[in-house]
Amino acid sequence: MSALLQVRGVTMRFGGLVAVDDAALDVAPGTITGLIGPNGAGKTTLFTVIAGFQTANAGTVHFAGEDVTALPAHTRALRGIARTFQIVQPFAGLTVRENIAVGAFLRHPSRGEAMARATAVGEAVGLGPLLDRPAGALTVAGRKRLEMARALATEPRLLLLDEVLAGLNPSEIRDMLPVVRRIRDDGVTILMVEHVMQAVMSLCDTVHVIAQGRMIAHGTPAEIARDPKVVEAYLGHGAARRLAGGADA
Amino acid sequence: MRSSYLPIALAVAILAVLPLGTSSNTTLNFLSFALIVALAAQGWNILGGYGGQFSFGHAAFFGTGAYGMALLQVRFGINPWLALPLATLLGAAVGAAIGALSFRARLRGSYFALVTLAFAEVFRILANAWGFTGGAAGVLVPLRIEAANMQFADRATFYWLVLACVAAGLVLTQAMARARFGAWLVAVRENEEAARALGVDSLAVKLRAITLSSGITALAGGLYAQKFLYLDAGIAYGSWISVEALLAPIIGGLGTVFGPLVGALVLLGLGEATKIALGHALGGAVPGVDLVVFGVLLILCVAFAPRGLLGLGADVRRLLRRPV
Numbered sequence: 001m002s003a004l005l006q007v008r009g010v011t012m013r014f015g016g017l018v019a020v021d022d023a024a025l026d027v028a029p030g031t032i033t034g035l036i037g038p039n040g041a042g043k044t045t046l047f048t049v050i051a052g053f054q055t056a057n058a059g060t061v062h063f064a065g066e067d068v069t070a071l072p073a074h075t076r077a078l079r080g081i082a083r084t085f086q087i088v089q090p091f092a093g094l095t096v097r098e099n100i101a102v103g104a105f106l107r108h109p110s111r112g113e114a115m116a117r118a119t120a121v122g123e124a125v126g127l128g129p130l131l132d133r134p135a136g137a138l139t140v141a142g143r144k145r146l147e148m149a150r151a152l153a154t155e156p157r158l159l160l161l162d163e164v165l166a167g168l169n170p171s172e173i174r175d176m177l178p179v180v181r182r183i184r185d186d187g188v189t190i191l192m193v194e195h196v197m198q199a200v201m202s203l204c205d206t207v208h209v210i211a212q213g214r215m216i217a218h219g220t221p222a223e224i225a226r227d228p229k230v231v232e233a234y235l236g237h238g239a240a241r242r243l244a245g246g247a248d249a
Numbered sequence: 250m251r252s253s254y255l256p257i258a259l260a261v262a263i264l265a266v267l268p269l270g271t272s273s274n275t276t277l278n279f280l281s282f283a284l285i286v287a288l289a290a291q292g293w294n295i296l297g298g299y300g301g302q303f304s305f306g307h308a309a310f311f312g313t314g315a316y317g318m319a320l321l322q323v324r325f326g327i328n329p330w331l332a333l334p335l336a337t338l339l340g341a342a343v344g345a346a347i348g349a350l351s352f353r354a355r356l357r358g359s360y361f362a363l364v365t366l367a368f369a370e371v372f373r374i375l376a377n378a379w380g381f382t383g384g385a386a387g388v389l390v391p392l393r394i395e396a397a398n399m400q401f402a403d404r405a406t407f408y409w410l411v412l413a414c415v416a417a418g419l420v421l422t423q424a425m426a427r428a429r430f431g432a433w434l435v436a437v438r439e440n441e442e443a444a445r446a447l448g449v450d451s452l453a454v455k456l457r458a459i460t461l462s463s464g465i466t467a468l469a470g471g472l473y474a475q476k477f478l479y480l481d482a483g484i485a486y487g488s489w490i491s492v493e494a495l496l497a498p499i500i501g502g503l504g505t506v507f508g509p510l511v512g513a514l515v516l517l518g519l520g521e522a523t524k525i526a527l528g529h530a531l532g533g534a535v536p537g538v539d540l541v542v543f544g545v546l547l548i549l550c551v552a553f554a555p556r557g558l559l560g561l562g563a564d565v566r567r568l569l570r571r572p573v
Contacts, residue, residue: 051446073445074448077446077447077448085442085446089440090443091436091439091440091444101432102444102447102449105433106447109429111429153447
């Protein structure tokens with residue numbers, strides 16, 4: 001099976017700091033793939049490179065078999081890569097529907113169709129009753145949904161979700177999980193950066209782990225949770241052995 | 250959907266019958282001038298109001314339109330009816346060039362404002378020095394009153410010509426606001442990063458906006474040249490028009506269809522009324538008093554009506570409708 005997204009040898013430096021070092025990952029079509037790692041590991045940087053918002057110092061990004069490394073962000077969106085922002089970026093002066101319509105206009109140049117499409121997508125992510133409110137008036141949970149709705153309105157093949165669950169309370173997270181799953185079931189492949197482990201465990205088919213800019217592990221969520229390298233990346237050097245020792249005792 | 254054009258038809262109809270109520274040349278001159286400023290402001294509003302790119306130098310486009318109109322006639326003997334669209338295109342080309350230079354360099358906010366201001370000043374100094382533009386003496390379009398020469402015996406005729414252009418500007422703005430381009434332009438204003446993530450080519454959108462914007466303002470400049478038949482660098486490229494083109498939409502309502510028109514009429518109307526009133530009270534003209542009025546209006550607007558007079562009107566209507 002060929003991967004929908006193929007990242008090879010991506011290196012991103014900011015001055016002396018190597019944020020992402022020779023990273024590689026594959027995202028298989030129709031899956032939810034997780035990208036996890038401790039704070040500052042380079043997850044969001046890798047995301048911005050995949051979405052085309054930053055140009056990597058080295059490496060390639062292939063999408064659907066084509067090299068998109070040199071394409072700007074808006075062209076990648078047209079090819080079918082959509083992203084959300086970790087720090088939500090609503091068009092505050094517009095209504096929720098108009099926000100989503102900006103995304104829908106990409107494939108529906110006529111206003112009527114774009115607005116109808118925006119309404120449908122808004123309702124699908126649970127923003128139905130709020131469509132005519134100004135986007136600036138939404139709660140954090142509402143804004144996260146709006147981020148997803150806008151990205152979905154571009155009718156992507158690959159959706160990059162950057163911490164859409166961060167800042168939500170447990171019940172809001174519970175409400176959000178089926179929304180993400182339904183997007184996958186509708187045929188959109190998802191790559192998600194996430195800190196909420198409960199969500200990663202329940203949603204993801206495959207998980208990649210990045211720490212200090214390097215990919216250190218990948219596998220199913222269960223395999224990852226047992227991987228000593230991953231445990232050490234989160235809890236510090238020697239933690240895996242101490243945990244294993246504790247279990248023996 | 251068609252009904253959204255009804256207010257435009259209504260407003261244009263009201264403005265069209267105004268000359269029938271007066272025979273005073275001063276009033277007609279003032280109304281024509283106010284509508285020319287409104288048209289220049291409509292141009293500014295596309296880029297500044299809808300696109301959020303504040304230009305302090307729309308004089309560069311106004312002046313190019315004005316000089317284009319005058320010089321095409323005087324130096325090349327081109328008929329004004331042809332010269333006007335050519336001058337408009339010339340202004341749009343200058344806008345596209347300035348836009349390409351500054352947007353490619355990723356200038357935003359105050360940096361973009363300062364660069365446009367600098368361009369306008371450079372144009373003013375060049376026009377003042379160059380023999381082709383008549384230098385400091387300016388350029389005079391010969392008086393030859395003929396409809397074929399876009400010079401009319403009745404001042405109302407020229408007023409209606411300007412009004413037709415303003416009406417076209419209103420329709421264009423309304424159509425743009427409802428089209429994909431308008432939605433993308435507003436998205437770029439609100440959040441450029443987020444817009445790019447949704448497939449919006451922000452550079453292309455801004456370039457189209459500045460080209461359209463400068464073309465409309467250049468058209469206003471061309472009409473100005475034909476109305477007054479005289480230009481010099483201080484008039485055509487002077488900062489007065491940059492200021493009025495941006496003040497009118499801010500006072501009327503940024504990024505709205507009617508904002509520039511309402512703003513220009515209120516701004517110039519109050520300025521003129523103050524001039525006349527003070528002139529009577531003090532027995533002589535007080536030069537520059539209209540600028541004081543502009544300043545006061547701007548401060549009042551920023552403090553009490555940040556969405557302009559149209560926004561204020563909408564708020565008041567909502568308050569009145571609310572049951573107590």
